[in-house]
Amino acid sequence: MIRIVNLKKSFGNQEVLKGVNLTIQTGSINVILGRSGAGKSVLIKHIIGLLKPDSGEIYIDDVEITQLDDREMNKIRERFSMLFQEGALFDSITVWDNVAFPLRERLNLPKSEIDTRVAKGIKDVELTGMEHKLPAELSGGMKKRVALARALVTNPKIVLFDEPTAGLDPITENSIRDLIMRLHKTQKSTYVMISHNIEFTMKIADKIALLFDGKIIAEGTPDELFSSDNAAMAHYMNGNKTG
Amino acid sequence: MSFILHWLKNQLADLGRIFTMFTDAVRWSVIPPLRIKNCIKQMEFVGVKSFSIVMFTGIFTGAVLALHGYETFSIINMETMVGGTVAVAMAREMGPVLASIMVVARAGSAMAAELGTMRVTEQIDALVTMSINPVKYLVVPRLIAGITMMPILASIFSLTGFAGSYFVGVKLLGINSGLFMANVTDIVKLEDYTHGMVKAVVFGLLLTLIACFHGFNARGGAEGVGKATNKAVVSGCVAIVVADYFLSALMFG
Numbered sequence: 001m002i003r004i005v006n007l008k009k010s011f012g013n014q015e016v017l018k019g020v021n022l023t024i025q026t027g028s029i030n031v032i033l034g035r036s037g038a039g040k041s042v043l044i045k046h047i048i049g050l051l052k053p054d055s056g057e058i059y060i061d062d063v064e065i066t067q068l069d070d071r072e073m074n075k076i077r078e079r080f081s082m083l084f085q086e087g088a089l090f091d092s093i094t095v096w097d098n099v100a101f102p103l104r105e106r107l108n109l110p111k112s113e114i115d116t117r118v119a120k121g122i123k124d125v126e127l128t129g130m131e132h133k134l135p136a137e138l139s140g141g142m143k144k145r146v147a148l149a150r151a152l153v154t155n156p157k158i159v160l161f162d163e164p165t166a167g168l169d170p171i172t173e174n175s176i177r178d179l180i181m182r183l184h185k186t187q188k189s190t191y192v193m194i195s196h197n198i199e200f201t202m203k204i205a206d207k208i209a210l211l212f213d214g215k216i217i218a219e220g221t222p223d224e225l226f227s228s229d230n231a232a233m234a235h236y237m238n239g240n241k242t243g
Numbered sequence: 244m245s246f247i248l249h250w251l252k253n254q255l256a257d258l259g260r261i262f263t264m265f266t267d268a269v270r271w272s273v274i275p276p277l278r279i280k281n282c283i284k285q286m287e288f289v290g291v292k293s294f295s296i297v298m299f300t301g302i303f304t305g306a307v308l309a310l311h312g313y314e315t316f317s318i319i320n321m322e323t324m325v326g327g328t329v330a331v332a333m334a335r336e337m338g339p340v341l342a343s344i345m346v347v348a349r350a351g352s353a354m355a356a357e358l359g360t361m362r363v364t365e366q367i368d369a370l371v372t373m374s375i376n377p378v379k380y381l382v383v384p385r386l387i388a389g390i391t392m393m394p395i396l397a398s399i400f401s402l403t404g405f406a407g408s409y410f411v412g413v414k415l416l417g418i419n420s421g422l423f424m425a426n427v428t429d430i431v432k433l434e435d436y437t438h439g440m441v442k443a444v445v446f447g448l449l450l451t452l453i454a455c456f457h458g459f460n461a462r463g464g465a466e467g468v469g470k471a472t473n474k475a476v477v478s479g480c481v482a483i484v485v486a487d488y489f490l491s492a493l494m495f496g
Contacts, residue, residue: 048372074374081372088369091360102373 001026002047002158002192007056009042016042018214020056024207026157029184029191031201033236034211040194041085043211044160047192048080049073060158078106081156085163087147089135095122096131099149106154121149125179141172148176152183161193165200173197177204202226210236261456264378268386268452271379281384289350289385289451290392294399296349297342301400304337305329305407312408313416322412323422327430329408330401334435335495338401340487343393343446345400347479351454354385355475358458359468367459382455386448393447394440401439438494445486450479 002024009017016039024030034040045051046058049065058065065076081102089098100118103109109117122128125145135143144164151159164180165173177200184191195201201208202222210218210225210232218225218232225233312325358381361367370377405427412418454475461471 045368050368050371070376074376077372077374082369084365084369086364088365090366090369091364092357105375106373 001059001061002190003057003059004043004047005057005059007043007046007058008054009039009046009051010054016214017046017053017056020211020214020216022209022216022219024190024192026190027188028206029181029204030193030207030209031205032192032194032209032211033198033201034194034196035236036196038211039214040196040211041162044082044162044192044194048077048082048160079157080160081151081154081158082160083144083147083151083162083164085166087135087143089143089146089150091135094132094134095127095138095146098135098146099153102150102154117153121153122146124152124183125149126175141168141176144168144172144176145179148179148183152187155187156189158190158192161191163195164193165195165197173200180204212236257456260460261452264382264456264459265452267378268382271376272383272387274379278380278384281380282387285384285388286392288353289346289388289447290395293346293349293392293396297345297396297400298403300341300345301333301338301403302407304341304400305333305404305409306411308332308337308404309408309411309416313412313418322416322418323426324430325408325412325418325426326405326423327426329412330405330427330431331435333401333404334431334439335491336439336487337404338397339393339439339442339446340483342397342400343443343450343483344480346389346393346396346447347450347454347476347483351450351479352472352476354451354454355458355461355472356468358455359461359471362459362461363464363467377459382452382459385451385455389447389451390444391447393450394443397439397443397446401436438490441494442487442490445490446483449482449486453479453482 002022004020004022007017007020008015020039020043022032032040032043042051046053046066047060049068053066056066060076060079063076065073068076090101093101096118099121100114103114103117119128122131125148127142127145127149130138130142130146135146138146148164151161161180165176168176180191181204193204205222208218208220208222208225209216212232212235308329309325312328313322316322316324316328358367361381367377367381370380409423413420413423457471457475457478461467
């Protein structure tokens with residue numbers, strides 16, 4: 001379980017997170033919904049320790065992580081994977097090596113085991129035959145798929161997705177969504193996604209949290225939040241800046 | 244005045260952060276795994292791939308020094324001093340300094356651009372999320388490559404520079420070959436070369452550290468990467484020249 005308590009973060013004079021409180025249950029798909037610039041990326045970067053908060057606490061399975069040193073945080077990060085918005089693939093190595101990278105660097109596995117898991121990961125994202133290509137030779141959707149394979153190849157307990165379908169055409173978006181849902185069924189990990197795409201969120205989320213003006217202003221299942229009488233969601237959907 | 248103070252404050256802050264990165268790199272360099280493959284890859288990039296440019300510039304630097312030296316020494320009928328003078332200049336100064344500046348231009352700029360691109364495309368963040376320390380993975384192999392390859396490149400520069408001066412002095416300007424070489428053995432001491440090598444090690448460390456620092460701290464897309472590359476080359480060259488003065492004063496003063 002991930003528990004965020006009164007998390008605050010500012011960059012210079014700009015207050016991005018103004019006291020976020022959020023609980024994410026194990027094994028579910030959670031989407032943090034919010035407008036562009038609402039602080040969604042900042043929030044998930046705190047969860048994996050890429051950013052340190054000004055104040056507040058983050059508990060990963062009851063371990064408070066904001067005060068941990070690098071070595072202790074690295075231990076916690078072994079439970080995580082993250083899919084970055086632009087993929088963040090290592091551009092000097094091939095698709096195969098990108099997917100194999102976390103296995104080679106993080107887990108002490110024999111080469112045959114690594115080869116098997118990488119081949120399966122690439123097959124799962126339907127990119128068999130592309131193993132020897134460099135990221136620069138792939139389309140945006142393909143890069144996202146490779147990044148997804150890399151994020152999931154270690155069978156992490158928690159996966160963070162930063163806008164997994166941003167910038168993709170509707171067909172690729174649907175195929176990425178189906179892929180994520182299919183992989184979640186087999187892995188049963190905790191998925192935390194950020195998105196501003198309402199249609200995508202409705203189809204994929206077990207639970208939604210709405211981040212607005214640096215705070216979570218609504219939480220619930222898609223049915224609860226998208227019911228006609230939910231004022232906060234109505235404000236978001238209508239683009240009302242007052243929240 | 245306030246502008247100068249602000250600039251000075253920023254420079255001092257950068258110096259402090261560079262030093263922190265250095266101490267971090269030293270600490271991580273002794274913690275296993277050693278990532279020898281990464282080190283060899285960087286040594287090839289810094290050393291082997293700089294070989295031709297260092298050799299080429301070395302030959303012409305030696306040649307031009309011989310040309311000017313001949314003109315000057317001929318006034319006092321001491322043309323045969325050209326060989327010894329060029330050899331000392333190469334071993335003490337030209338080899339380490341000019342070879343390092345060539346490496347800054349070729350490898351330092353590429354390092355800053357590569358790491359800067361990795362920073363702005365979140366590849367460095369991706370390493371962190373995989374529990375891989377980016378200083379250990381990216382900086383340590385580059386520093387090791389700089390420290391180990393720079394003395395070799397400086398030696399190549401000095402050697403080819405001397406060959407260039409020999410060709411111009413002896414073959415083109417007609418200095419007696421025996422006297423040219425005799426002056427070299429008379430004037431050049433072993434410590435000229437060893438002190439030059441100490442300089443090369445320090446310059447190799449400085450140029451890679453500065454390139455890594457600016458690459459690591461690149462911000463804001465393509466423009467940020469461009470600025471980081473520019474800063475890496477400019478501050479790398481300045482650092483080499485400043486360090487050269489202090490090292491010369493310490494070793495030869």
